[in-house]
Amino acid sequence: MTIRVVPCVAPAAKPLALALAVSLTFAASAAFADEADVPTVVVSGARFPADPALAPIGSTVITADEIRRAGSADVNEAIRKIGGVFGRQSLDGSPDFALDLRGFGSNSSQNLVVMVDGVRLSENELSGAVLSTIPVDSVERIEITRGGSSVLYGDGATGGVIAIFTKSGAARGVHGSVLASYGQFEARDLRANLSAGIGQWALDGSIGNQDTDNYRANNRFKQTNFNGGAAYSYDGGRAGIRVDSARQDSRLPGSLTEAQFQADPRQSKTPHDFGSLDSDRVTAFVEHHLGATEIAAELSHREKTVKAAYEYNYGSGPFYSRSKYDSRQTQFSPRMRNLSDIDGMRNELVAGADLIRWNRKTTADFSLADASQDSKAIYVRDELRWDAAHNGRVAAGARHEVFDKDYVDPLGMSTAPEHSVQSQNAWDLQASYDVAPGLGLHAKAGQSYRLPNADENSYRSSIGVLNAQTSHDLELGATLGGAVNNVAVRVFRHRLRNEIFFDPTINGWGANTNLDPTRRQGVEIDGQAALAQDWRISGHLQHVDASFTAGPNAGREMVLVPRNTLSARLAWVPGNGQSADVGAQWVSSQRYGNDFSNSCGARIPSYATLDARYARQLGPWELAVAGNNLTDRQYYSNAFGCKSGIYPSDGRQLKLSARYAF
Known part of the structure; x- marks a missing residue:
């Protein structure tokens, strides 16, 4: 649901740093190990399925097997635990943590794009993508591409893109599974999914019910969801339709001061606040091959209703503030790809359009805002693969997008209807080359952008609408090893102009504004290695410097951005029906x-957490015990004032689960 808030490695990290160092050292020493038995994972190239050789340069792929082994209860958790993406505890008790690629703080959700089967989940408001509505058992893979990606994905892709792909086919016959889990804080999770391959048809459906009191008082969260699809394969392509529906209800515990947090992090000072979200999405798709040319398109329509109620005590109070947002979004994304050979070189040409219409109606005590936006984009990208022995690749792309916005609010800062048209361009250049067996280098440069959304323009510092945010992006990287044992290092820099952010120092109250020039720069290291036949270790490290580069705040750090984040995982899969997975962050x-x-x-103090899962396979049954924050660390990652506005993170939680597959 949508909650609006006016908004060097320390000694404690040495054990985790050692774990990552061991991982990277072993990966380097085993870089040339035999990897012939590694299964091929089909990935997404330039918004089309592709073989691993044409995977996005510098990307991270999370497979369904990895998600299952780690026991991730939802897609968001898989991205954080396995993909090494930093996430902040949600404010509403949902599992939808705010994900942050490359240090964009409280606006991280607006600086990355989330796609599900080619459909944009990121929206034109101050809310993150609701990933908890995607059944985790339906996910085939998750691809994380860090850094500027506006050419292919448009508005907000400066931090990167998280692309989620659900299972598109079904084996012959009928298959399915049922899962039930129970844990502390009255946490209950029931899920069932069914798939069938009948002739040329692939059918699937899943239902889920989640209910938990959560760690804090007044923080109960309930969700039910249904997801289903049908796809028909024919000579030359396939077509289908998907339906996704979810209902959420949340109690809202509110924030605490530091003193309140120290006294009892589980308490709530807002015992009567609550909210809800209803979301329905229908998507039709088609993919067709015409010789060396592929065409594809998605047509998606989403309707969402968000409600919230807050209690305030002033004078003779209490008083209540109620709000309701009804929004609709329709997206049509046709595109084509042509694969050809030019003098022994493989050429991939992709061109497409993204047409999105969004509107929202607000009924609230403080707002009667009607807002709408039409965006029209065209893009083209060409990639040439040369010198196959060294996997040489060079790519260039460009995008032009026009945004047409309307806004009016009789209760707002300006009661007159407001119309604006803004346009932006993006470009990128990429290249990669294996300079030696098992050693590849890559470079990426480009320009990405973000437009102010309806919430940011409705409470702003300027008379007119806020300017577009632009970023000049640069990345240099190296990868050592193969599919099983490898290390990847990326050095990056984003130089931003007109970054869109809530500045609390404006007029004593704060407002959304365009900041003076800012910068994100740093290094990312990913590594994985097979320690022995049954053991596997992986690690992710990010160091980022987020700071102002000009203006009165020049040299100062950006807020809510940790300089260092580190995660490591150790998996044990002996092949005898047992498995274990341990992770530290x-x-x-x-x-x-x-x-x-x-x-x-x-x-905000640094913190470390530990999670683990042990599972045992008994025929069609899988029994598992899992735990998060096993040391019961009291910490927080969201705090919007100096020692205040604190939203405590979850304490220790243990759960048992049973899964039956057929």
Whole structure:
């Protein structure tokens, strides 16, 4: 649901740093091990299915097997635990943590794009993609591409793109599974899915019910969802339709001061606040081959209703503030790809369009805003693969997008109807080359952009609409090893102009504004290795410097951005029906959310958490025990004031599960 808020490795990290170092060292020493038995994973190239040789340069792929082995209860958790993406505890008790690629703080959701089967989940408002509505058992793979990606994905893709692909086919016959789990805080999860391959038809459906009291008081979360699809394969292509529906209800525990957090992090000072979300999405798709040319398109329509109620005590109170947002979004994304050979070189030409219409109607005590946006984009990208022995690749692309916005709010800052038209261009150049067996280098440069959304324009510092945010992006990387044992290092820099952010120092109240020039730069290291036949280790490290580069705040750190994040996982899969998976995450300290001047005498403390899962296969049954935050660390990653506005993170939670597959 949508909740609006006015908004160097420390000694404690040494054990985790050692785990990552061991992983990387072993991967380097085993870089040339025999990897003939590694299964091929089909990935997505330029928005089309592709073989691994044409995977997005510098991308990370999470497979269904990895998700299952780690026991990830939802897609968001898989992205954080396995993909090494930093996430902040949700404010509404849902499992939809705010994901952050490359240090964009409280606006991280607006600086990455989430796609599901080619359909954009990121929206034109201050809310993150609701990934909990995607059944985790339906996911075939997740691809994480860090860095500027606006050529293919448009608005908001400066931090990167998370593309989720569900299982598109079904084996002959009928297959399915049923899962039930129970854990602390009255956490109950029931899921069932069924798939069938009948002739040229592939059918699937899943239902789920999740209910938990959560760690904090007044933080009960309930969700039911249904997802289903049908696809028909024919000579030359396939076509189908998908339906996704979800209902959420949340109790909202609110924020705490530091003193309240220290006294009892589970308490709530807002016992009567609550909210809900209803979401329905229908998507039709077609894929067709015409010789060396492929055409594909998705037509998707989504309707969403968000409600919230807050209690305030002023004078003779209490008073209640109620709000309701009804939004609709329709997306049509036709595209084509041509594969050809030019003098022994493989050429991939992709061109397409993204047409999106979004509108929202608000009924609230503080707003009667009607907002709409039409965006029209065209893009083209060409990639040439040369010198197959060294996997040489060079690619270039460009995008032009026009945004047409309307807004009016009789209760807002300006009661007159407002119309604006803004356009932006994106471009990128990419190249990669294997300079030696098992050693590849790559480079990426480009320009990405983000437009102010309806929420940001409705409470802004300027008379007119906010300017578009642009970023000049640069990345240099190296990969050592093969599919099983490897290390990948990426050095990156994003130089931003007109970054869109909520500045709490404006007029004493704060407002959304275009910041003075800012920068994100740093290094990312991913590594994985097979320690022995049954053991596997992986790790992800990100170091990022997020700071102002000009203006009165020049040299100061951006808020809510940890300088270092680190995760490591150890998996044991002996092949006798048992499996175990242990993970650790460490996050360094960060500035409080309103500390633009870097003058607060404290920082959000660093923290480390540990999770684990053990599973045993008994015929068609799988029994498992899992735990998150096993050391019961009391910590928080969201704090919007100096030692205040704190949203505590979850304490330790253990759960048992049973899964029956047929």
